[in-house]
Ligand code: UP5
């Protein structure tokens with residue numbers, strides 16, 4: 001595929017750890033194209049005529065991981081569109097891979113990641129942020145019931161992916177407990193250490 005020479009950085013962390021917030025900073029300062037797997041799934045869910053709409057809706061509300069074929073296809077389409085339109089091949093892939101099979105399939109069939117930026121944050125902090133955002137976000141999963149399910153999936157299904165990448169020394173960990181500016185300072189420091 002045309003995305004063979006792309007630079008990909010995965011961005012992982014629990015629900016509400018600040019992935020989207022920090023990606024916006026990195027887009028501004030480093031010229032990355034930001035692709036949030038969750039945003040792409042929500043767009044696909046709302047696309048008239050999508051055959052996956054109802055399925056995606058159920059998975060997101062239940063905090064479950066949508067079958068990887070759907071998500072990987074959406075990501076590949078978005079990567080190719082970006083490359084064709086702007087020539088930009090630097091990608092932050094946010095909220096993905098969150099299951100082992102996705103990690104293997106993407107790195108095998110699309111492109112291996114340079115590293116994973118991992119936001120480490122206590123559940124209590126993430127819960128407060130999500131409930132607060134839920135007052136205005138309109139997101140179907142920003143409620144107590146869905147949040148509990150999202151945390152469970154994160155611990156059981158996504159942390160093993162982070163641990164696997166950690167074993168081959170490809171995780172850059174940032175403490176995401178402090179305010180957004182302080183977290184971003186640490187992100188910048190780590191990026192320069194990685195030579196990005
Ligand atoms: N905020 C951010 N940083 C802050 C800070 N440092 N201090 C104080 N407040 C901070 O931030 C969340 C909220 O916290 C915001 O109000 C922000 O202002 C504030 P945000 O940057 O949005 O955090 P983020 O980590 O992006 O949280 P998000 O809710 O997007 O994380 P999720 O991982 O839960 O959501 P995502 O969209 O990635 O996935 C949703 C669902 O899609 C999944 O549960 C799953 O069902 C499905 N999905 C798949 O099936 N497959 C995939 O590959 C990906 C997703």
Ligand code: MG
Nearest residue numbers: 019020036038
């Ligand atoms: Mg997000």
